[in-house]
Structure formats: structure tokens, C-alpha cells
Amino acid sequence: xxxxxxxxxxxxxxxxxxxxxxxxxxxxxxxxxxxxxxxxxxxxxxxxxxxxxxxxxxxxxxxxxxxxxxxxxxxxxxxxxxxxxxxxxxxxxxxxxxxxxxxxxxxxxxxxxxxxxxxxxxxxxxxxxxxxxxxxxxxxxxxxxxxxxxxxxxxxxxxxxxxxxxxxxxxxxxxxxxxxxxxxxxxxxxxxxxxxxxxxxxxxxxxxxxxxxxxxxxxxxxxxxxxxxxxxxxxxxxxxxxxxxxxxxxxxxxxxxxx
Amino acid sequence: xxxxxxxxxxxxxxxxxxxxxxxxxxxxxxxxxxxxxxxxxxxxxxxxxxxxxxxxxxxxxxxxxxxxxxxxxxxxxxxxxxxxxxxxxxxxxxxxxxxxxxxxxxxxxxxxxxxxxxxxxxxxxxxxxxxxxxxxxxxxxxxxxxxxxxxxxx
Amino acid sequence: xxxxxxxxxxxxxxxxxxxxxxxxxxxxxxxxxxxxxxxxxxxxxxxxxxxxxxxxxxxxxxxxxxxxxxxxxxxxxxxxxxxxxxxxxxxxxxxxxxxxxxxxxxxxxxxxxxxxxxxxxxxxxxxxxxxxxxxxxxxxxxxxxxxxxxxxxxxxxxxxxxxxxxxxxxxxxxxxxxxxxxxxxxxxxxxxxxxxxxxxxxxxxxxxxxxxxxxxxxxxxxxxxxxxxxxxxxxxxxxxxxxxxxxxxxxxxxxxxxxxxxxxxxxxx
Numbered sequence: 001x002x003x004x005x006x007x008x009x010x011x012x013x014x015x016x017x018x019x020x021x022x023x024x025x026x027x028x029x030x031x032x033x034x035x036x037x038x039x040x041x042x043x044x045x046x047x048x049x050x051x052x053x054x055x056x057x058x059x060x061x062x063x064x065x066x067x068x069x070x071x072x073x074x075x076x077x078x079x080x081x082x083x084x085x086x087x088x089x090x091x092x093x094x095x096x097x098x099x100x101x102x103x104x105x106x107x108x109x110x111x112x113x114x115x116x117x118x119x120x121x122x123x124x125x126x127x128x129x130x131x132x133x134x135x136x137x138x139x140x141x142x143x144x145x146x147x148x149x150x151x152x153x154x155x156x157x158x159x160x161x162x163x164x165x166x167x168x169x170x171x172x173x174x175x176x177x178x179x180x181x182x183x184x185x186x187x188x189x190x191x192x193x194x195x196x197x198x199x200x201x202x203x204x205x206x207x208x209x210x211x212x213x214x215x216x217x218x219x220x221x222x223x224x225x226x227x228x229x230x231x232x233x234x235x236x237x238x239x240x241x242x243x244x245x246x247x248x249x250x251x252x253x254x255x256x257x258x259x
Numbered sequence: 260x261x262x263x264x265x266x267x268x269x270x271x272x273x274x275x276x277x278x279x280x281x282x283x284x285x286x287x288x289x290x291x292x293x294x295x296x297x298x299x300x301x302x303x304x305x306x307x308x309x310x311x312x313x314x315x316x317x318x319x320x321x322x323x324x325x326x327x328x329x330x331x332x333x334x335x336x337x338x339x340x341x342x343x344x345x346x347x348x349x350x351x352x353x354x355x356x357x358x359x360x361x362x363x364x365x366x367x368x369x370x371x372x373x374x375x376x377x378x379x380x381x382x383x384x385x386x387x388x389x390x391x392x393x394x395x396x397x398x399x400x401x402x403x404x405x406x407x408x409x410x411x412x413x
Numbered sequence: 414x415x416x417x418x419x420x421x422x423x424x425x426x427x428x429x430x431x432x433x434x435x436x437x438x439x440x441x442x443x444x445x446x447x448x449x450x451x452x453x454x455x456x457x458x459x460x461x462x463x464x465x466x467x468x469x470x471x472x473x474x475x476x477x478x479x480x481x482x483x484x485x486x487x488x489x490x491x492x493x494x495x496x497x498x499x500x501x502x503x504x505x506x507x508x509x510x511x512x513x514x515x516x517x518x519x520x521x522x523x524x525x526x527x528x529x530x531x532x533x534x535x536x537x538x539x540x541x542x543x544x545x546x547x548x549x550x551x552x553x554x555x556x557x558x559x560x561x562x563x564x565x566x567x568x569x570x571x572x573x574x575x576x577x578x579x580x581x582x583x584x585x586x587x588x589x590x591x592x593x594x595x596x597x598x599x600x601x602x603x604x605x606x607x608x609x610x611x612x613x614x615x616x617x618x619x620x621x622x623x624x625x626x627x628x629x630x631x632x633x634x635x636x637x638x639x640x641x642x643x644x645x646x647x648x649x650x651x652x653x654x655x656x657x658x659x660x661x662x663x664x665x666x667x668x669x670x671x672x673x674x675x676x677x678x679x680x681x682x
Contacts, residue, residue, distance in 0.1 A: 039524075045262075045265065045266055045269050046262075048269045048273075049265045049269050049272075052269070052272050053269060096283065096287070126505050126507055126510075127503040127504070127505050127507035128507045128508075128509060130464070130469060130503065130507065131501065131503050131507035131566075133469055133496070134467050134496055134501040135496070135520075135521045135524070135525075135573075136493045136496040136525065138493070156276075157272070157273065157275075157276025157277070157279070158276070160276055160279040160283060161275060161276055161279040163279070163283060164278075164282045164287075167283075167287060190286075191316070191323075193288040194288060195284055195288040197314075199280075199283050199284060199288050203280075
């Protein structure tokens with residue numbers, strides 16, 4: 001019994017390492033320059049549309065509401081200390097440092113990451129990937145590379161939009177509704193938010209999340225068992241693993257940047 | 260969905276993203292975007308800098324004119340603060356004084372700069388200039404000490 | 414047969430997936446300019462054989478020669494060069510779902526040549542005409558029936574005028590009319606374009622009607638080969654069972670199991 005469970009543990013550990021190896025060679029193969037820069041551009045634009053533009057609505061709506069909630073919660077706490085003037089600072093710092101990069105990455109994993117996995121898994125199941133290979137076209141360059149770059153470009157932009165919209169939502173609730181002075185809202189924010197410390201560090205976080213989420217999504221799709229059950233499992237596992245990776249990495253990055 | 264429309268939407272998406280970054284940079288962080296504005300440096304020595312930090316504000320009558328660029332310990336073990344002052348404010352005479360102040364009871368510490376008098380003997384401070392007249396940070400423990408045992412030693 | 418008459422020569426091929434042996438010492442030759450069929454019961458990895466020939470899988474042992482070049486020893490780059498001379502029709506068609514039929518057929522031409530768009534248009538229309546789908550050029554794969562999708566995919570696999578074309582179960586799941594169309598297309602394309610064809614299938618009648626030479630694969634190896642006439646004369650029980658589709662024979666109807674009565678009545682609990 002014990003020996004069996006140890007053997008199982010060892011086997012799943014080995015297959016996990018093998019999976020990581022395949023994920024690595026997937027990324028390496030996709031990013032290896034193939035001298036087809038110009039042919040990549042239309043593919044990239046199309047993927048930016050699917051990965052970026054189509055995620056925009058969920059990002060804007062969530063950003064708006066999260067900014068509004070932050071403002072509402074923050075106000076009720078801060079007003080107890082007579083410090084409601086610091087509302088802008090609280091909203092902006094929470095969004096820029098944490099909520100912007102993290103929540104937009106989680107939404108991105110759910111919206112775009114799962115779609116990428118399902119799409120590539122389906123391409124595998126319908127033999128489109130094999131058929132590209134038989135046409136002497138490397139699917140890593142044709143399919144994986146443009147999606148990877150689209151993800152890496154889109155998510156940091158989406159996170160910036162998320163934070164900007166969130167701050168406007170916070171302004172809407174704090175200033176227009178709860179009556180915090182608009183000048184104080186902006187000036188306290190401006191005095192405390194630093195370009196390097198807050199905006200750039202937040203952007204670095206979202207670039208790292210973008211790489212990780214897109215990579216996981218592509219790998220899960222490419223590695224999926226090409227059946228409908230396999231694809232649905234791969235899609236679920238993309239969302240679960242990306243979310244865990246985002247939250248875990250966020251702690252590490254926060255400790256490195258602000259610790 | 261034809262490709263022209265997709266290109267247009269992707270273009271707008273990229274622009275919206277860049278606009279958001281610009282807004283975060285200019286409106287929210289109100290940064291000078293990495294020193295493309297001109298500044299000059301002044302130094303001052305204090306007995307105690309308290310909770311002053313690099314990037315703390317330097318204010319004249321409440322207006323921010325610059326930021327602390329470094330805090331170090333001089334050879335005689337007194338803290339030396341280097342201040343970066345915006346070149347728009349380049350008319351401070353060398354009789355000016357600086358003090359480490361606190362905004363509110365528990366707020367951030369910043370440097371308050373009080374411009375001095377101007378006569379024939381004063382010079383205008385330029386890059387690398389030193390402000391001699393400094394007043395250190397108030398340290399709460401010292402204040403309490405003064406309050407308890409005070410009045411005796413002055 | 415002299416070696417240059419064969420476009421594919423497979424010798425002493427062994428292939429196993431994880432611990433399961435799929436092929437054990439297979440020898441097979443595909444003559445140039447002919448339609449060669451590979452038949453066998455389902456589940457013996459006929460598609461795997463095509464993937465081995467396409468170089469998508471590497472055998473554990475043995476040689477696969479395409480036009481005299483050994484695929485097993487080729488580098489990835491050489492393999493991509495060799496594949497330009499091959500076409501493959503997948504079971505599902507494998508059309509790119511996000512492109513219409515015209516762009517699907519044009520895709521390999523656009524990727525591999527620098528031809529001007531006006532010329533590409535002519536080539537694509539010629540290929541579509543050959544499979545009778547010129548009128549469907551602007552349709553998307555989701556709007557095509559299964560048979561039409563397979564024909565569109567066929568037009569795509571001959572877009573670059575390959576020397577060899579491989580058909581993976583071209584008759585599976587087709588209605589009699591599409592089946593007839595595909596049977597005719599395989600034969601006509603082979604003769605008109607001077608191709609060599611490999612058809613993998615278990616539809617005995619259709620295959621025998623078009624193949625010039627047939628291999629029957631079972632039990633991990635080639636159990637018989639010859640022209641359709643020779644195979645019809647074959648006396649071996651195994652082959653007769655397969656050719657005539659008998660439910661019981663050397664391949665038993667029952668999955669190996671314990672004695673029926675024993676299992677029914679000696680149920681110990």
C-alpha cells in the first residue's frame with residue numbers, strides 16, 4: 001500500500017517534470033526566430049483582436065466596479081479617522097500595486113487563457129496541427145507564437161486600462177457621490193503615488209503574469225488529450241493552474257518589490 | 260468580421276492601453292517621467308533626519324519644489340541630505356533655511372525650505388550649493404522627554 | 414522491383430508506444446504512380462503508419478525511405494523540406510475553421526511560394542475545379558457537409574502538386590454518393606497528376622475497386638499483400654474473414670474471457 005502510493009507519487013512527479021519540459025520546448029520552439037517576421041504580423045493582429053479586444057469589456061466593467069467598491073469601503077473606514085481625503089491615495093495604490101495586475105490577470109486567465117487552450121486543443125483534435133506539420137509549416141510558429149505575443153502584449157495594456165478605469169470609478173463614488181473634495185482626491189493621490197515604485201512595478205507584475213498565463217494556456221492546449229473530455233480537462237486546468245500561479249507569483253513579486 | 264475592421268479595433272485597443280498608461284503616469288503618479296525636467300542639487304546637514312526618506316518632498320510654503328535624492332552619513336557622523344530642486348525655482352539665496360517638518364501629527368515627513376533675506380553679501384544658491392541653516396526633525400521621544408523634564412534645562 | 418520504382422520503402426520497422434508494441438518488423442513498398450492500399454481491422458494503428466511515413470513519429474527501429482532519402486535519419490529541417498513533396502488527407506479533413514475554402518486551399522501556396530495573388534487565384538480555382546468545389550470557394554468549413562469538407566481538404570493537399578498523397582480513412586462515415594465521388598477522385602487524381610497514392614482504409618470493396626496493390630496489416634505486421642485479384646484468391650482463414658467481413662473466425666467474436674457457464678453460476682461471494 002505504502003510502496004504503491006510512493007510509486008504513484010513518483011510517477012506523477014515524473015510526469016509533471018516531463019510536462020514542464022514539454023512546456024519549455026514549446027516556448028523555445030515558438031520563440032526561435034524563423035525569419036518570417038512579416039508573415040507573423042497579420043496573425044498577431046488577429047490574435048490581439050481575439051485575446052485583447054475581446055477581453056476589453058470584462059476588464060473595463062470589472063475595473064469600474066472594483067474601483068467603486070474600493071472607494072465605498074475605503075471611505076467608510078477612512079472617515080472614522082477623519083482621513084477621507086486620503087481616499088484617492090488608497091484607491092490608486094491598491095489598484096496599481098495589487099488589484100490591477102492581479103485581478104486583470106485572473107480575468108484574463110478565465111476569459112482568454114481558457115479560450116486559447118480550448119482553441120488549440122480543438123485544433124489538435126481536428127488534426128489541424130498535424131495537417132500544418134504535413135504541409136511543412138511549423139505549428140509552433142504559425143499557431144503558438146502569435147498567440148503568445150498577443151497575450152504578452154495584451155495583458156499589461158488590459159491591466160493599465162483596469163487600473164485607470166478603477167481610479168475613475170473610485171472618483172465617481174468618492175467625489176461625485178460621497179462628496180470627497182476632488183482636489184484633495186487627486187493631489188493626495190499624486191503626492192503618494194510614485195511612477196517607478198508603483199506604476200512601473202505594477203506593470204512589471206502584469207508582464208510576468210502575462211507570460212505565465214499565456215504560456216500555461218498554450219501548453220495545456222498543445223498537450224491536451226485530443227478528445228472532448230481531454231479538452232475540457234485541459235481548459236479547467238488552465239484556469240486553475242494560472243490562477244494559482246498568479247497568486248503565488250504575486251506574493252513573491254510583492255515581497256521582492258515592496259518588501 | 261473583415262480584416263480592416265479588426266485592424267481598426269486592435270489599433271484602438273493599443274491606443275486605449277497606451278492612453279491608460281499615460282494617465283497613470285501623468286495624472287495619477289504626476290511624475291516628471293524620469294528626470295526629463297531640469298533640476299539642480301543642494302545639500303544640507305542635519306543633526307537628526309527622523310523619518311525623512313529618499314523621494315520625500317521639499318516644500319516652500321506648501322508648494323513642492325523638489326525631492327530628496329539621497330540621505331547619507333557625513334564624515335563627522337551627521338546626516339547629509341541631498342535635495343533635487345526643480346530649475347524653475349532657482350532663486351534661493353544662501354541665507355535660506357531648511358527644516359524637517361511633519362504633515363499632521365502622524366503624517367509623512369518632508370523638508371520645509373524657507374527662503375532667506377537678500378542683501379549684497381548673500382549669493383544665489385546654484386548646483387552643489389550648501390544650506391547651512393538647518394533645523395532637525397522633531398523626535399517624539401525627545402519631545403516627551405522635554406515635556407517631562409523640561410523647563411529645567413533651558 | 415528496382416528501388417527507384419518505389420516512392421516509399423519501409424524495412425524492418427518496429428514501433429512501440431510506451432510499452433505497447435504497435436508494429437513488429439514491417440516491410441512495405443509503395444510503387445511510384447500507383448494506388449497502394451493498406452487495410453486492416455480498426456485499432457491496429459493504420460493512421461500511425463501514415464504518421465511514420467510523414468515523419469511526425471519516429472520508429473524505434475528500422476528504415477523509412479521516401480524517394481531514396483531516409484526519413485528516420487533526417488533532421489527536422491530536412492524533414493520539412495521532404496514534407497513539401499507529400500500531401501495528406503486527414504480523416505476529419507482538418508480544414509482551418511477560421512478560413513473559407515478558397516483561403517484554405519491557398520494557404521500552403523501562400524506559405525511556401527512567392528507567387529503573385531492573381532496566379533494563386535488561378536491555381537486555387539484549378540484545384541477546386543478538380544474536386545468539383547469551385548462554386549463553394551467562399552463557403553466556410555462549418556457550412557460544408559462531411560464529404561464536401563473532405564474534398565476541399567483534398568484540394569488543399571494537392572495544392573502544391575505533391576509526389577505522394579496519403580489518404581487516412583477517406584471513406585469512413587460517408588454516404589454512398591460522396592463515397593463514390595471520393596473513390597473516383599482518388600483514382601483520377603492519381604492518374605491525371607502522376608501522383609503516387611497511399612489509401613489507408615478498412616472498407617474492403619471500395620479499396621479493392623481502386624487499389625493497384627494491397628497490404629493487409631494485422632497482429633502488428635503485414636499478413637498478406639498482393640494485387641486485389643491475388644488477395645481474392647487467398648485461402649488463409651484470417652484474410653478470408655477480413656475480406657468477407659465474417660463475424661467469427663481467427664479474430665474471435667468474443668473478447669477473451671473466462672468460461673461463460675462458470676462465470677454465470679460459480680459466482681463466489
